[in-house]
Amino acid sequence: MVRQDVGMLDHLGIQCSDLDASSRFYDTVLGTLGFARVMDFGVAIGYGKDTPDFWIGIHDSGEGFRESHIAFEATDRAAVDAFHAAGVAFGTEVLHEPRVWPEYHENYYGAFLRDPDGNNVEACCHTPG
Numbered sequence: 001m002v003r004q005d006v007g008m009l010d011h012l013g014i015q016c017s018d019l020d021a022s023s024r025f026y027d028t029v030l031g032t033l034g035f036a037r038v039m040d041f042g043v044a045i046g047y048g049k050d051t052p053d054f055w056i057g058i059h060d061s062g063e064g065f066r067e068s069h070i071a072f073e074a075t076d077r078a079a080v081d082a083f084h085a086a087g088v089a090f091g092t093e094v095l096h097e098p099r100v101w102p103e104y105h106e107n108y109y110g111a112f113l114r115d116p117d118g119n120n121v122e123a124c125c126h127t128p129g
Contacts, residue, residue, distance in 0.1 A: 072121070092116075095112035
């Protein structure tokens with residue numbers, strides 16, 4: 001499928017120390033936002049709606065760890081709440097419960113989880129309640 005829209009990012013990829021654990025986490029929480037695996041090469045997995053916008057892959061280059069912050073757009077606040085609930089059920093660390101973040105803007109609603117590699121993963125929406 002050829003994309004008709006142009007966004008800031010074409011795609012984002014992160015390396016994972018345990019691809020199986022990370023894929024189970026992202027399968028769980030991204031499904032609540034309407035995203036799914038759209039490509040799987042065994043060493044890298046792409047998630048999106050129609051095309052892979054977000055990739056996870058095996059840790060095969062570089063040393064050490066540097067936390068990344070990844071924010072996924074949710075269609076509404078209920079989807080943010082579902083993302084949070086899925087993360088809790090998965091057993092992940094909750095960094096911030098779902099709430100309005102007025103310091104970002106009056107309608108910014110987000111929840112923050114820690115993925116299996118220690119990254120800060122967020123679901124957010126920008127619409128009023």
